[in-house]
Amino acid sequence: MSDISSKAASRPGSSKEKSMKPFSLSGVGGFLAKQGILIAFAVFMIGFTIANQRFLDPDNIMGVVRSSAILGVMALGVTFVVISGNLDLSVGSMMSFATIVVLDLHDKLGPLLAIPSMYAMVLCLGAFIGFLVGYLKLNSLIVTLGMLSAIHGLTLTYSGGKNMDIADKEGTWFSVFGQSTVLGIPVPILLFALVASVLGIVLAKTPFGRKVYAVGGNGTAATFSGIRRARVVFTCYLMSAFCVGTAGLIQASRSLGSQNTVGQGLELEVLAAVILGGASLMGGSGTIFKTVIGVLILGFIQNGLLLVGLQFYVQYVVTWIIIILAVWLDIAAKRGKLWSPIA
Template identity: 85%
Template structure:
């Protein structure tokens, strides 16, 4: 075999080897970018289990899922908002409003009428936000940040600055939503699972769900395709407010009383759970199932921190770190690499 032939063969071999190496590095970067938060969660689980053997006990697991149900119900609705390419920072104060209203109306008109009245009032707030963002095309961050303060003021005005309690806590069936079990499973978990299943089907299997993805992925292209972008955004906020009202019902039923700031700060936790589940802040990417996973990740991490002896306020710092990490991984997944020399 001539030297020229051997050189050609060697050149072809090197050409075959180089793409394999680049492909392996690319795949590793994609795996870390797309599944990095799950890898980090697995490491958290291992660490918490080693630190405290109660972490994976059945009663602790059930307690974490039950306590995460209220946050999870809110996150389901916010998933639709984020998928449409918008944000909703008003859900925390809106949950406080719905909780206070249903507790107040419980003693005035009875739970049968109080529950639908509370849902109607809360969904009117969602419709207002949807109108401002969807039809008037105002910035969702500015609108919902302003509504956060406005609804908080509305809650304080409605309650007169006082906390709410049900007068006859022993003689009401209202506690069934937050305190009862059905076939051994807490009702809040069942409501969370039922709502997640319904909204998951709505998002993944219906024309409306495809419209939400289309609007969030490319609103201009969706409009030219005949999709009414304003209507889709409007309905996403109404749907989000329905989920918030459900969360307020669970919270009120669980404690049969509440402070008027019960939902304060929950908007960041809800957003963190949605992002942890893989929903993109840029819109058009995410699923209900992954949001449920994100809620559970956040719940188990917070529970693990308490079990290892950290104070509850340390959760705020960890939540901030998780949000930064999740946003970074989301952007990294879009560009296919964890690090980039350009923005």
Template identity: 40%
Template sequence: MSETLTQRATPARDASARPRGRRRAPETIGLLVFLVAEIVFFSVQSPYFLNWDNWGNIMTAVAITGVLAAAGTLLLVAGQFDLSVGSGVAFVGIVLVQTAPSLGIVPAMALAVLAGLGIGLLNGFLVTVVGVNALITTLGMLGIFRGLTLVIGKGQSIFIEGFDWATARPFLGIPMPAIVLVAVIAVFFVLMHFTVYGRKMYAIGANPVAARLVGIRVNRVIFTGFLLSGACMALAGLLVTSQLGSSSANTGVGLELAVVTAVILGGTSLSGGTGTIFGTVVGLLIVGVLSNGLTLLNVDSSWQQVATGVLLILAVAVDRLRQAYLRKAG
């Protein structure tokens, strides 16, 4: 019954599903061509780029962003944002390192996961129950939890011992963060493309009023999306704390920009209703390969930030042009 209602929620989109699929194909191909061009360029410029260990470094570098971007794609498809992810990751980490000495690693991990879920719950409550705009809500939460992390950690880096699982390479020399990223991407791919819940998120992003009229509980569905984002914050917080062996108020700074860049660059529309996990993965790799390649070429990190900002602006510009084209076409 739910599936039928979801399919009815977007009759216009269902009727044009094939034409839209053809229109999206060039965009995906364009992203892949750009990624391949990056790989070829940096391969020619540096003999170390195609090294297996270097690709392990790339996957490790993009893992945290990728875990958060998976949930970010799901939310943006429904027309929602979560800009609190960076401070959420830092808060999860500080909860872990502060409680581990007294509680032990496993109870501290459980408490840290609850902290991440709590952030998602607060975001979801404010957006769906109180009715505060998602952008304002999550920007506010960004400041709140960055401040709380600073207060709890007293502005210092706090180290943790015996929590280095994310530094392991358990299979074929593949780093653990890369394995976690692949698992998360697989889960969200199935969730978005093969479940009723995923179709509901697309329907809400396409037309929330129509989705509500045909019986979709819009607020409940969106609330669940924010909870999933909180779960990804928790996982990312555990990953980054294990990688660094510490946490501080500066942990996760700039993750919001990195996540938004990957998601929008991958083709997820700011207007909601369209986007894929595959596109986000390609966008993530484009940013990761660019950063790694520039590092190998000894380009200053400040210019790497400039390049990331340019990519974000270009991605938003392309999204606007695509929306204008779709409105003209139909």
């Protein structure tokens, strides 16, 4: 009798096997894993529109996109880093540094020399990180986490612990990057679109873009295929630094003054936007277009929370929830199931 029961239990499709079988990503599970963020975004948009009719006002939409441009430009560079299988947690501190430097040099050298000088300094920081991660093969999380504190200290040392302001705010053309419009479209949005277009082409249509995917997908195989893995990683960090410098330029031009901690905490939002866009923390997947979508999703959710009357600090909780959800869905898509039993 025991043999019969054991055979029945071992048959395919038996109740015992069904109860042990993890939920597969076929059907509804697969749809949620791939499109869950978009569904959640649609729910947020509908809910915010019902709660406040101003949410879909054209001026509000333009304002959200404009305010998201700084975060978006930074996220574009980090997309390359993440696709290559690495992380960059130093972008927030680096943006503070870029903003403070360009504001300080504006009065000392003038904007024509201040801008390239700032880019040179920021690119040096990016090159240093790229050297540590790419050529010395140090862990990107540890390196960039350490650089987060180091660059913050460098910013405070450079500024003497003080905030920066341009002396003659009325007589400078420097404000064009953050305050002007072209055909009714704010310049920050145009810069965001321009950088996204160029980097999108680089990632999708050039040999370098294919190398980035190869290095992130399987670094060992990429090396044996003749791809110089260290050079690719190094270049990705340079691109990230360039984007951070552009974000710092927009930020400095927007207010013509800044606190020395203006970028503090942005690294988490940047990473959230990149993950929301579908880039995998495991490397090898992601696109510039989807990163732009991720940036807009994060911007509209934060704006909607404010319009419905919630305090600004609620954004941090929502951002954390979004990151956890996005990472879970990404891992679920990789392993083929939403969850699995403990072995």
